Amino acid sequence: MIEVRELSKVYRRAGREIRALDGVDLTVRQGEVFGVVGQSGAGKSTLVRCVNLLERPTGGTVRLDGQVVTDLPPAELRRQRRRVGMVFQQFNLFDSRTVAGNVGYPLEIAGVGRRERARRVGDLLELVGLDERARAFPAELSGGQKQRVGIARALAADPAVLLSDEATSALDPETTTSILRLLRDLNQRLGLTILLITHEMGVVKEICDSVALLRAGRVVESGPIGELVARPDSVLARDLLPAPPGRPAREDRLVVDVTVTPAAADGPVLATLVRRFDVDVEVVGGSLETVGGQRVGRLQLELPGAGGHAEALAYLERAGLRPVVVTS
Amino acid sequence: MTDWTTLRPVLWEATVETLYMVAVSTVFTLLVGLPLGVLLYATARGRLLAAPALHRVLGAVVNVGRSLPFIILLVAVVPVTRAIVGTTIGATAAVVPLTIGAIPFFARLVEAGLREVDRGKVDAALAVGSTDWQVLSRVLVPEALPALVAGLTVTVVALISYSAMAGAVGGGGLGDLAIRYGYQRFQTDVTVVTVVLLVAIVQVLQFAGDALARRLSHR
Numbered sequence: 001m002i003e004v005r006e007l008s009k010v011y012r013r014a015g016r017e018i019r020a021l022d023g024v025d026l027t028v029r030q031g032e033v034f035g036v037v038g039q040s041g042a043g044k045s046t047l048v049r050c051v052n053l054l055e056r057p058t059g060g061t062v063r064l065d066g067q068v069v070t071d072l073p074p075a076e077l078r079r080q081r082r083r084v085g086m087v088f089q090q091f092n093l094f095d096s097r098t099v100a101g102n103v104g105y106p107l108e109i110a111g112v113g114r115r116e117r118a119r120r121v122g123d124l125l126e127l128v129g130l131d132e133r134a135r136a137f138p139a140e141l142s143g144g145q146k147q148r149v150g151i152a153r154a155l156a157a158d159p160a161v162l163l164s165d166e167a168t169s170a171l172d173p174e175t176t177t178s179i180l181r182l183l184r185d186l187n188q189r190l191g192l193t194i195l196l197i198t199h200e201m202g203v204v205k206e207i208c209d210s211v212a213l214l215r216a217g218r219v220v221e222s223g224p225i226g227e228l229v230a231r232p233d234s235v236l237a238r239d240l241l242p243a244p245p246g247r248p249a250r251e252d253r254l255v256v257d258v259t260v261t262p263a264a265a266d267g268p269v270l271a272t273l274v275r276r277f278d279v280d281v282e283v284v285g286g287s288l289e290t291v292g293g294q295r296v297g298r299l300q301l302e303l304p305g306a307g308g309h310a311e312a313l314a315y316l317e318r319a320g321l322r323p324v325v326v327t328s
Numbered sequence: 329m330t331d332w333t334t335l336r337p338v339l340w341e342a343t344v345e346t347l348y349m350v351a352v353s354t355v356f357t358l359l360v361g362l363p364l365g366v367l368l369y370a371t372a373r374g375r376l377l378a379a380p381a382l383h384r385v386l387g388a389v390v391n392v393g394r395s396l397p398f399i400i401l402l403v404a405v406v407p408v409t410r411a412i413v414g415t416t417i418g419a420t421a422a423v424v425p426l427t428i429g430a431i432p433f434f435a436r437l438v439e440a441g442l443r444e445v446d447r448g449k450v451d452a453a454l455a456v457g458s459t460d461w462q463v464l465s466r467v468l469v470p471e472a473l474p475a476l477v478a479g480l481t482v483t484v485v486a487l488i489s490y491s492a493m494a495g496a497v498g499g500g501g502l503g504d505l506a507i508r509y510g511y512q513r514f515q516t517d518v519t520v521v522t523v524v525l526l527v528a529i530v531q532v533l534q535f536a537g538d539a540l541a542r543r544l545s546h547r
Contacts, residue, residue, distance in 0.1 A: 052455055054451055054454060054455060078457040078458070078459065079457065080457075081454070081455060081456065081457040082456060082457040084455075085455075085456070086451075086452070086455040086456075088448055088451070088452065090446070090448050092446065092448035092449050092451060092452040093449075093452075094449060094452075094453075094467060094470070094471060095471060095546050095547050096470040096471050096473060096544075096546060097470070105453070105456065105466070105467075106456035106457070108466070109456065109457065109458050109459075109462050109466065110457070137546040138546070139546055139547050150452075153452070153456070154455075154456075156456070157456055157457065
């Protein structure tokens with residue numbers, strides 16, 4: 001759906017070059033919720049702004065549905081932008097327009113007639129749960145309501161893709177959850193592809209199917225979330241599913257982290273381990289998280305003796321638990 | 329002693345002349361100053377129609393207009409006035425220098441008002457496929473409307489004080505009256521009355537302008 005290849009963006013400020021994006025590759029599949037995480041200054045905002053061409057990239061290409069959009073003439077570009085909705089951290093609503101006027105704006109400039117517009121605006125407001133506030137002005141709304149208006153406005157032109165630039169970062173945790181639920185719901189009901197950027201891992205855990213980590217303008221890691229969390233060497237996985245705090249390491253014990261995913265082998269793996277290899281396995285720590293709609297756990301095990309257990313570890317590996325020996 | 333019975337119609341006529349000069353100048357100032365202000369805003373670096381060279385030229389022209397003392401401008405545009413109105417005497421003739429003086433003033437206020445509109449709103453409008461014209465006419469100007477009304481109020485008030493000056497050089501109006509009766513004939517009470525009238529007009533306009541700006545603001 002969205003293919004970003006070798007995307008780069010260089011700003012010139014006071015004679016200095018700032019490389020905001022440095023060869024970014026990204027593929028967002030149709031119908032998925034794709035998260036881009038990274039610290040502020042990592043280039044996340046620049047990336048989404050390059051996708052709907054609010055910024056012109058310095059190099060590389062962006063394809064939407066197979067079509068290269070990075071070199072379109074202005075009129076084509078505007079048509080293309082209607083296929084991509086965008087929501088913003090600061091909502092960016094028009095204060096001089098009512099809720100209905102904000103949501104109707106994209107239809108108005110697309111030349112949709114008054115009656116048809118009123119009908120569509122009504123539907124959109126119902127979709128985001130704000131049909132009661134159609135005649136209110138943005139200043140009369142709460143943050144969460146404002147973002148619902150922002151989302152309805154972004155969806156007005158019936159886009160195939162929704163871009164979200166830190167859409168929940170200005171909201172309190174409860175409101176964040178309700179907005180994320182709305183996005184998830186829209187994704188599932190309308191088959192809307194969503195590319196969202198955030199600095200909050202919680203957002204990724206809550207709704208993303210895939211995730212990419214951006215650092216200093218480069219994609220450090222990316223992939224479907226289920227695969228990432230199962231990879232113990234993944235930087236993202238460590239953030240998504242922090243290693244459980246274990247006991248202080250002891251020289252006469254072998255400490256092993258294992259990851260439990262639905263993809264791992266069924267059956268009583270640990271019990272089998274104990275019986276077959278005759279080791280006294282002790283669970284010393286663990287955490288369980290719902291990531292991308294899947295229950296994923298990480299357990300810390302202790303085995304007696306400082307070394308050995310090669311066969312036991314091989315068994316865990318075969319069972320899909322991805323054992324990692326913790327060294328201190 | 330001042331003869332108020334003969335003076336009253338003169339005062340009334342002068343007031344109407346002042347209001348006429350200010351009203352007509354305001355219309356032309358709005359017609360030219362608003363687009364000029366929008367252009368000043370939009371051609372600046374990093375804005376919608378970024379054209380730094382044009383922006384610098386417009387800025388320089390506006391600055392010259394703003395820095396010229398009005399009394400100098402009044403004399404300097406006499407040939408222009410004659411070419412447009414056919415005479416340099418009277419309230420209609422005064423409209424030309426008043427308008428020329430007020431346009432750069434108002435244009436700067438328009439530019440400042442537009443700059444106050446958050447860039448994010450422009451992004452939001454562009455992101456749904458607006459043309460530059462649509463961003464300007466349907467988002468930027470409506471969003472800045474309270475500031476534009478406030479700017480226009482300030483401009484009208486400035487026009488009233490300019491009109492008194494224009495009156496002094498043959499434009500008519502309350503300023504002219506104050507000079508002829510109050511200054512040249514030493515009728516200080518006439519000066520006081522004209523000043524009171526001017527103050528009252530300014531108060532009413534400022535109040536109306538503030539009320540309108542408040543009504544238009546939904547923030």
